[in-house]
Amino acid sequence: MTTTTTETTAVRGAVGTAHTRVEGLAKVTGAARYAGEIPFAELAHGWLVVSTIARGRIRSVEAEPVLAMPGVLAVLHHGNAPRVDTDYVGMLGAPDPTCAVFQHDRVPSMGWPVALVVAETSEEARAAAEALVVHYDQEPHDIDFAGGHPDAYPLDGHLPAVAEKGDLEAELTASAVVLDAEYTTPEEHHNPMEPHAATARWDGGRLEVVDSNQGATWVVGEFAKLFSLDPSAVRVRSEHVGGGFGSKGLRAHQVAAVMAATVLQRPVRVVLTRRQMFSLAGYRSPTSQRVRLGADPDGRLRALEHRALSLTSTVHEFIEPSAAVARVMYDADAHHTANTVVRLDVPTPTFMRAPGEAPGSFALEAALDELAEKCGIDPIELRLRNEPEKGPVSGLPFSTRNLRACFEEGARRFGWADRDPRPGLRREGRWLLGTGTAAASFGAGAAPSTAVLTAEADGTFTVRIAAADIGTGARTALTLVAADALEVAPDRVRVRIGDSDFGPAMIAGGSMGTRSWSWAVMAAAKELRERLALGADIPPEGITVRSDTTEAIGALAQKERHSFGAQFAEVAVDVTTGEVRVRRMLGVFAAGRIVNPLTARNQFVGGMIWGISMALHEEAVRDRASGGHVGADLAGYHVATHADVPLVEADWVDDPDPDDPVGIKGIGEIGIVGAAAAVANAVWHATGVRHRHLPIRPDRVL
Numbered sequence: 206m207t208t209t210t211t212e213t214t215a216v217r218g219a220v221g222t223a224h225t226r227v228e229g230l231a232k233v234t235g236a237a238r239y240a241g242e243i244p245f246a247e248l249a250h251g252w253l254v255v256s257t258i259a260r261g262r263i264r265s266v267e268a269e270p271v272l273a274m275p276g277v278l279a280v281l282h283h284g285n286a287p288r289v290d291t292d293y294v295g296m297l298g299a300p301d302p303t304c305a306v307f308q309h310d311r312v313p314s315m316g317w318p319v320a321l322v323v324a325e326t327s328e329e330a331r332a333a334a335e336a337l338v339v340h341y342d343q344e345p346h347d348i349d350f351a352g353g354h355p356d357a358y359p360l361d362g363h364l365p366a367v368a369e370k371g372d373l374e375a376e377l378t379a380s381a382v383v384l385d386a387e388y389t390t391p392e393e394h395h396n397p398m399e400p401h402a403a404t405a406r407w408d409g410g411r412l413e414v415v416d417s418n419q420g421a422t423w424v425v426g427e428f429a430k431l432f433s434l435d436p437s438a439v440r441v442r443s444e445h446v447g448g449g450f451g452s453k454g455l456r457a458h459q460v461a462a463v464m465a466a467t468v469l470q471r472p473v474r475v476v477l478t479r480r481q482m483f484s485l486a487g488y489r490s491p492t493s494q495r496v497r498l499g500a501d502p503d504g505r506l507r508a509l510e511h512r513a514l515s516l517t518s519t520v521h522e523f524i525e526p527s528a529a530v531a532r533v534m535y536d537a538d539a540h541h542t543a544n545t546v547v548r549l550d551v552p553t554p555t556f557m558r559a560p561g562e563a564p565g566s567f568a569l570e571a572a573l574d575e576l577a578e579k580c581g582i583d584p585i586e587l588r589l590r591n592e593p594e595k596g597p598v599s600g601l602p603f604s605t606r607n608l609r610a611c612f613e614e615g616a617r618r619f620g621w622a623d624r625d626p627r628p629g630l631r632r633e634g635r636w637l638l639g640t641g642t643a644a645a646s647f648g649a650g651a652a653p654s655t656a657v658l659t660a661e662a663d664g665t666f667t668v669r670i671a672a673a674d675i676g677t678g679a680r681t682a683l684t685l686v687a688a689d690a691l692e693v694a695p696d697r698v699r700v701r702i703g704d705s706d707f708g709p710a711m712i713a714g715g716s717m718g719t720r721s722w723s724w725a726v727m728a729a730a731k732e733l734r735e736r737l738a739l740g741a742d743i744p745p746e747g748i749t750v751r752s753d754t755t756e757a758i759g760a761l762a763q764k765e766r767h768s769f770g771a772q773f774a775e776v777a778v779d780v781t782t783g784e785v786r787v788r789r790m791l792g793v794f795a796a797g798r799i800v801n802p803l804t805a806r807n808q809f810v811g812g813m814i815w816g817i818s819m820a821l822h823e824e825a826v827r828d829r830a831s832g833g834h835v836g837a838d839l840a841g842y843h844v845a846t847h848a849d850v851p852l853v854e855a856d857w858v859d860d861p862d863p864d865d866p867v868g869i870k871g872i873g874e875i876g877i878v879g880a881a882a883a884v885a886n887a888v889w890h891a892t893g894v895r896h897r898h899l900p901i902r903p904d905r906v907l
């Protein structure tokens with residue numbers, strides 16, 4: 206059968222048209238299976254046992270009594286577990302030793318994995334895990350995090366620790382208006398709805414792991430290195446993922462599952478409990494941030510300093526680069542930013558939605574609001590007066606920078622022009638009312654990926670790419686991109702994702718997933734169309750082409766590549782209870798071409814709601830005595846729920862990326878950036894009181 210695609214150009218235009226999720230029906234009917242529920246014959250269940258001390262040594266693991274319990278198959282711990290190799294650099298750097306479980310008797314934090322109990326059923330594994338006695342030699346621990354910590358040191362992450370331009374002290378001295386303020390954000394947790402889960406098995410000499418992760422290629426690479434396997438001997442599948450937000454990379458439970466599957470030679474599943482996720486899934490470090498701004502009376506910045514402190518564990522370095530967002534946002538004659546870290550007896554933090562920008566924009570954008578007040582200038586006008594022509598520190602050109610358009614459109618829709626800038630004036634019964642704004646920015650990168658496209662004999666097309674749809678709508682976006690590239694209707698395209706056998710691909714992270722995968726899909730589609738245009742007969746197995754974007758992305762010119770946005774919030778503050786309620790929120794973004802307005806709006810709004818949550822609710826509390834959490838669950842850890850979320854609107858201005866084949870920039874993270882600052886600035890406008898410490902709890906308001 207011969208199929209030509211070139212006669213269907215009339216259907217072009219799927220990109221930019223709202224499309225419901227291609228896997229939506231499977232998800233709402235339960236047909237979509239997640240990593241923790243895919244059935245396997247002979248499946249055994251592992252339950253992790255985690256430390257009850259924050260620092261010390263394991264003296265003994267009393268495995269014998271537990272091995273006699275019903276259904277118990279094995280107890281893995283540092284005394285008997287397979288050895289792994291941790292001396293490597295993976296896709297995102299050196300591995301966090303927390304994931305290389307059971308390799309030694311040291312305990313560096315509360316909730317550290319000390320054993321895996323494997324049994325025939327999940328219930329038996331849990332009962333035995335709870336009965337397992339572990340003896341420790343406890344040592345004193347230190348979990349005290351505070352600004353100005355004497356052991357803080359600068360740490361590069363995905364961005365350099367320090368960036369400096371000009372003479373800061375001289376410019377501060379010469380400034381007519383100076384702001385010097387300290388802002389803090391607490392430890393925050395991702396809490397994706399689907400807990401972390403992995404099933405590992407050996408299948409004809411290959412290791413197969415069915416997993417909930419943000420990138421099959423990434424996890425394969427880690428397994429191959431850890432277990433000294435050829436990458437082709439490892440397969441990771443993760444078709445459906447119920448949220449990730451940075452927490453779903455390589456973690457302890459996957460490695461424990463592989464070890465147990467190796468020892469027992471049968472499939473083993475390990476699922477983290479919600480409580481275990483608080484110590485084993487990573488989290489956002491608390492931050493302490495000092496911002497110093499110096500300006501002329503007209504608000505033009507002479508000096509900008511942003512110094513951020515976050516924490517990491519004693520076993521692995523991770524930095525929350527909160528001070529880096531200033532390098533993109535505002536120009537100043539002297540511009541100093543530094544990200545520093547202190548090592549404490551806590552689990553290693555990790556990437557969490559907009560790592561760096563989320564807490565960093567709270568401090569910077571709240572500081573800008575304070576400066577606007579001091580200068581007597583409208584906060585939007587102040588920002589526009591400090592708009593840079595090029596990267597304030599790098600000197601590089603921006604790919605596009607449409608922040609001004611976001612503020613203009615946002616101000617018009619929000620009704621900003623009518624705003625009385627004076628705080629504490631608007632009252633409605635027991636409520637004080639206020640509005641606030643903040644800017645947003647997030648990096649717009651792309652990373653090499655491969656895609657495999659097949660023109661099937663029945664006239665349909667199959668795309669295979671090791672993409673991860675962690676709830677973002679990426680799979681649907683890729684369907685639209687492929688349909689346009691092939692010039693066919695979306696219903697003739699099926700996109701298969703979440704399988705490392707499809708070839709290397711970028712992770713769902715850094716807001717780079719859909720952009721990077723789309724690029725690879727475009728490249729393959731172009732070649733496939735050329736092949737089909739020659740009038741080739743399609744054989745029964747179809748015609749398959751493969752793309753690799755390594756070269757094209759490597760050839761990209763050096764530019765400041767970012768998305769931008771303007772956030773607006775209106776709040777009401779109850780003067781009798783201190784409760785803050787967000788009444789409405791608007792975000793206008795310049796974030797590249799929007800592939801699917803339906804799921805894109807969902808991404809923006811989801812990020813903005815998280816910003817409300819960050820501003821008002823989220824805070825993980827550690828108990829100093831034990832070093833562990835107080836209330837490591839969704840009862841103790843408050844997140845914004847329906848009753849906290851008002852009308853949240855998100856929209857965008859035209860901002861196609863000129864260097865991307867589809868014009869995409871990436872939208873996964875920018876929604877949360879600036880959102881908490883907009884709420885905090887609105888609380889000041891309502892009450893006249895600045896809140897520099899999140900969350901803005903009722904007890905802090907009163």
Ligand code: MOS
Binds near residue numbers: 451557
């Ligand atoms: Mo995102 S924090 O890169 O998953």
